[in-house]
Amino acid sequence: MGNKTFQSLTNPLAKNNPVLVQILGICSALAVTTQLKPALVMGLSVTAVCAFSNLVLSLLRNGIPDRIRIIVQLVVIAALVTVVNDVLKAYVYDVSKQLSVYVGLIITNCIIMGRVEAFALSNKPLPSLLDGIGNGLGYGAVLVIIGFVRELFGSGTLFGYQIIPESFYEAGYVNNGLMLFPPSALIIVGIIIWVHRTHNKDLQEK
Amino acid sequence: MSKKGFLGGKNSNAYIVFYSTVMVIIVAVLLAFTSLSLKDRQEANELNEKKDAIVASMGLAKGTYDSVIEAYVVNKEGEVINTTATPLKKLFDLPASFAAGEYPVFENKTTGEVVLPLTGKGLWDDIWGYIALGADMNTIKGAIFDHAGETPGLGAEIATPKYQAQFQGQTIYEGEQLVGINVVKGGAQGAAHSVDAVTGGTKTSDGLENMIKECLKCYDAFFKSRTATPEAEVVETVNAE
Numbered sequence: 372m373g374n375k376t377f378q379s380l381t382n383p384l385a386k387n388n389p390v391l392v393q394i395l396g397i398c399s400a401l402a403v404t405t406q407l408k409p410a411l412v413m414g415l416s417v418t419a420v421c422a423f424s425n426l427v428l429s430l431l432r433n434g435i436p437d438r439i440r441i442i443v444q445l446v447v448i449a450a451l452v453t454v455v456n457d458v459l460k461a462y463v464y465d466v467s468k469q470l471s472v473y474v475g476l477i478i479t480n481c482i483i484m485g486r487v488e489a490f491a492l493s494n495k496p497l498p499s500l501l502d503g504i505g506n507g508l509g510y511g512a513v514l515v516i517i518g519f520v521r522e523l524f525g526s527g528t529l530f531g532y533q534i535i536p537e538s539f540y541e542a543g544y545v546n547n548g549l550m551l552f553p554p555s556a557l558i559i560v561g562i563i564i565w566v567h568r569t570h571n572k573d574l575q576e577k
Numbered sequence: 578m579s580k581k582g583f584l585g586g587k588n589s590n591a592y593i594v595f596y597s598t599v600m601v602i603i604v605a606v607l608l609a610f611t612s613l614s615l616k617d618r619q620e621a622n623e624l625n626e627k628k629d630a631i632v633a634s635m636g637l638a639k640g641t642y643d644s645v646i647e648a649y650v651v652n653k654e655g656e657v658i659n660t661t662a663t664p665l666k667k668l669f670d671l672p673a674s675f676a677a678g679e680y681p682v683f684e685n686k687t688t689g690e691v692v693l694p695l696t697g698k699g700l701w702d703d704i705w706g707y708i709a710l711g712a713d714m715n716t717i718k719g720a721i722f723d724h725a726g727e728t729p730g731l732g733a734e735i736a737t738p739k740y741q742a743q744f745q746g747q748t749i750y751e752g753e754q755l756v757g758i759n760v761v762k763g764g765a766q767g768a769a770h771s772v773d774a775v776t777g778g779t780k781t782s783d784g785l786e787n788m789i790k791e792c793l794k795c796y797d798a799f800f801k802s803r804t805a806t807p808e809a810e811v812v813e814t815v816n817a818e
Binding site for chain 2: 403405423434435436437438439442443445446450453454457458460461462464472475525526548551
């Protein structure tokens with residue numbers, strides 16, 4: 372595997388993270404991160420859809436008429452999401468229940484169409500597949516971090532298990548109600564972007 | 578072939594119409610195939626989930642449904658009626674079943690406890706649940722609620738065991754009057770027939786309260802006929818003498 376091909380997998384994980392740098396997919400980062408488990412499964416589902424939509428559209432890229440380009444992308448992405456939803460319902464029923472409406476909302480996730488437009492339509496299938504996986508995982512990683520912070524401080528649990536001991540509550544500790552509301556996700560994303568830019572100095576605007 | 582290529586080139590109208598037609602047909606076949614091949618598994622999952630929810634509301638372990646439950650359908654007068662679909666199948670479209678005046682009952686063959694399905698509206702979408710009553714048709718043995726799309730961490734809390742536990746031991750009758758359960762904002766503080774509302778989930782809590790009241794009302798005659806049975810028999814024997 373060439374170095375450049377490999378970079379299309381690793382770049383979106385950190386340096387060119389879709390949420391932190393491209394500011395894509397913020398909407399769902401607010402919606403599914405009150406708890407860690409849906410955030411994790413959402414990250415994995417988006418990775419699957421993003422990888423396959425990139426692959427399929429990269430294979431089709433030379434035949435797609437320019438004028439209906441967006442429609443073709445939407446049809447492919449929507450079909451993939453429908454298949455993912457059906458498979459989840461058939462084989463991991465409890466997880467699909469946990470995600471409920473959010474699976475369908477993957478169709479509108481800006482990262483997927485963004486990567487198809489920006490990468491898959493002008494690159495070969497293999498790099499496109501890796502780019503899809505990388506971006507999905509980069510998105511998932513941010514979701515998991517936000518979900519971790521929000522569930523821990525909002526409910527005192529992780530994956531539904533009690534983490535903050537009962538004695539803390541008896542001593543007067545209370546869960547932070549703000550963490551259960553969407554604005555807290557924006558604040559956390561802001562903090563992560565701040566840390567991210569401090570580490571990657573070339574991202575800072577002069 | 579002309580120099581413009583197949584159907585006059587990539588951006589001709591003919592090619593676009595041809596391309597979209599072929600694409601839509603392929604996608605339709607693919608989706609129809611996926612849906613059909615997974616349908617049985619999905620329905621089995623849903624049916625199992627409903628069976629497990631019914632026994633779970635009685636506090637029994639998963640998978641015990643087939644050995645302990647006897648299911649039947651009653652009407653508004655509390656009489657058992659025959660229906661074409663089984664009581665379990667009724668759960669797949671419960672609102673329609675309630676509208677048609679057919680109310681499914683799941684009875685524990687040994688203890689005489691009954692489980693009743695509930696259906697209602699939350700803030701965003703449907704909510705539903707099962708409520709298990711003791712043989713006195715008054716004391717709640719357990720309750721399970723679920724939802725299609727309430728806000729996680731807020732309205733969705735009605736689906737947590739911690740929330741559902743406070744229904745245990747509550748009663749739904751005040752004398753002869755069916756009062757249901759009040760879901761009280763700010764905390765029930767031990768009041769009769771009352772539980773705490775969900776913090777930050779007022780609309781979902783209101784929906785939950787309405788659902789319990791409206792659905793149990795449909796079974797009022799059934800409950801009364803069940804608790805009145807021994808008395809009715811006594812009266813009959815007296816008359817016979």
